[in-house]
Amino acid sequence: MTDTLVETRLTNGLSCALPASSPLAKLLKSQRTWFGPDARARQRILREAKSVAIVGASPNPTRSSYFVGTYLLQSSDFRVYFVNPNAETILGQKAYPDLASLPEVPDIVDVFRKASDIPAVIDDVVAIGAKTVWVQLGIWNEEAAYYGESKGLTVVMDRCIKVEHARFHGGLHLLGFDTGQISAKKLAR
Numbered sequence: 152m153t154d155t156l157v158e159t160r161l162t163n164g165l166s167c168a169l170p171a172s173s174p175l176a177k178l179l180k181s182q183r184t185w186f187g188p189d190a191r192a193r194q195r196i197l198r199e200a201k202s203v204a205i206v207g208a209s210p211n212p213t214r215s216s217y218f219v220g221t222y223l224l225q226s227s228d229f230r231v232y233f234v235n236p237n238a239e240t241i242l243g244q245k246a247y248p249d250l251a252s253l254p255e256v257p258d259i260v261d262v263f264r265k266a267s268d269i270p271a272v273i274d275d276v277v278a279i280g281a282k283t284v285w286v287q288l289g290i291w292n293e294e295a296a297y298y299g300e301s302k303g304l305t306v307v308m309d310r311c312i313k314v315e316h317a318r319f320h321g322g323l324h325l326l327g328f329d330t331g332q333i334s335a336k337k338l339a340r
């Protein structure tokens with residue numbers, strides 16, 4: 152039985168065929184070769200955006216999408232839309248069953264879905280004419296990133312839109328809240 156050859160992209164942009172079970176193929180597959188927009192480009196994306204749709208938004212206050220939605224509603228000027236076919240409202244706002252149901256084309260589609268769902272979300276983003284897909288922190292699908300770019304999208308991946316917004320707007324704090332205080336002193340207990 153022969154081992155299947157896989158086309159492997161190297162960090163220098165070249166590619167080669169390697170046996171799928173080889174240690175080198177496994178190591179190269181685990182390494183990231185796609186790099187999204189740098190900090191200045193991400194800052195520009197956030198500065199120019201007027202609306203954000205959160206795909207995979209949850210009405211559950213313990214979920215990160217709920218926390219991000221809360222932050223965006225309270226700490227940004229974005230028009231925020233929640234996309235979840237199983238919810239009627241999230242944070243007191245109407246939830247939409249899909250991107251095509253939104254009242255406008257959002258500038259950014261922020262995605263809280265598992266990595267294997269990202270290509271389908273990208274297809275939905277392209278279908279509605281949105282320009283940027285932002286895949287949340289901890290979610291990585293390199294093939295989907297390349298796929299999205301091939302469809303003309305700006306792709307941000309494995310980054311939290313809340314953290315990035317706070318970072319660029321001076322509101323980043325250890326706990327994720329803007330305390331309004333800057334101090335190097337340790338608080339007494």
